[in-house]
Amino acid sequence: MTNQNVVISDTKSGFSMEIVVSMREPVLFAQAVPKPLAAPGGGTPIIWTKPSLKVLETAGGGGRINAWVDSMRSSSPPRRSSESEEVNKSWMLHHPSALSMFEEIIKVSKGKQIVMFLDYDGTLSPIVEDPDRAFISNEMRDAVRDIAHHFPTAIVTGRCRAKVYNFVKLSELYYAGSHGMDIKGPTQGHRYRKGNQTVLCQPAREFLPMIDEVYKTLLEKTKSVPGAKVENNKFCLSVHYRCVEEKRWAELAVQVKTVLKDYPKLKLTQGRKVLEIRPTIKWDKGNALEFLLESLGYANSDDVLPIYIGDDRTDEDAFKVLRKRGQGFGILVSKVPKETNASYTLQEPYEVMCFLKRLVEWKKSSLRRF
């Protein structure tokens, strides 16, 4: 199960509404339950699952907000503790490091075109308090530039495309902003570019005025909650609570749902200390991945090896597509066990950079051999 309808309500106003909560949450160690699924490298099949949040009752109210706040709380991964070492070891066994499995990954890529998909926040840049200061390091930028020189490369992010471009500043990449709802091809110097088209796909165009309106309303409404930040990601919005005192999370959740009650065509999901508001259309990072593979001419090809690296629940949509296609690998960036459809893991952006550099070195040496 990926989503759950949850009813949240305000005890004071008596207002209640149903929201969609993504169930791809970090797993608390005590709740980890193994369930069969193909494991990389043929090990015992396993996937870590979290018991579903139960649908909350419509009457009353306080309890429901508490459940929503619990869900907000679980969007920040727990710290690794010594008693969880066993769980961690087992998880790593079934989602091994992409660095330690590098040779196997390379073996599978034989005769195939690698296509790279990279999430931005928490993958190419470390998670920081201020979303406007989530800068990519020069070293990481160089690694991404090098990777794009050898393989078609896309950044797939929840951010507004223009904003992520301002961070990355590489015109040779594909960019899929707003959770894949705004896709643009490279503007220059890429041999994989398709024709002269640059803006390739914007399936949520009709939602622009609505998103703008909701952005303005939320800016106004959330002013009273210190630390809350509303970010306009063009085709979707983020309401950040990383800097909000925990005792005020419920208040913020109520504000958000009060605004959303007038917009049934928008849905609410959760990321890392962020409430994400987006159109109800069926389009996510998984669709963006498929769209880009198709644009590159690999819709039905066996000669392609897509590699998707991401840290967030929204990246799970892309990992799932890869599993369904039986093609390529998802790599989850995480230091702690989480329910995931990814095959491999990397602990943090630094390891992502090491992986990218290693891929470039391998490609260069294989070119030298031929």
Ligand SMILES: O=P(O)(O)OC[C@H]1O[C@H](O[C@H]2O[C@H](CO)[C@@H](O)[C@H](O)[C@H]2O)[C@H](O)[C@@H](O)[C@@H]1O
């Ligand atoms: O798909 P992504 O590239 O991972 O974008 C998802 C959200 O990322 C950003 O928020 C996250 O990173 C911030 C900076 O490190 C951090 O402060 C915040 O708590 C995280 O949730 C971005 O600001 C959001 O708009 C994206 O939706």
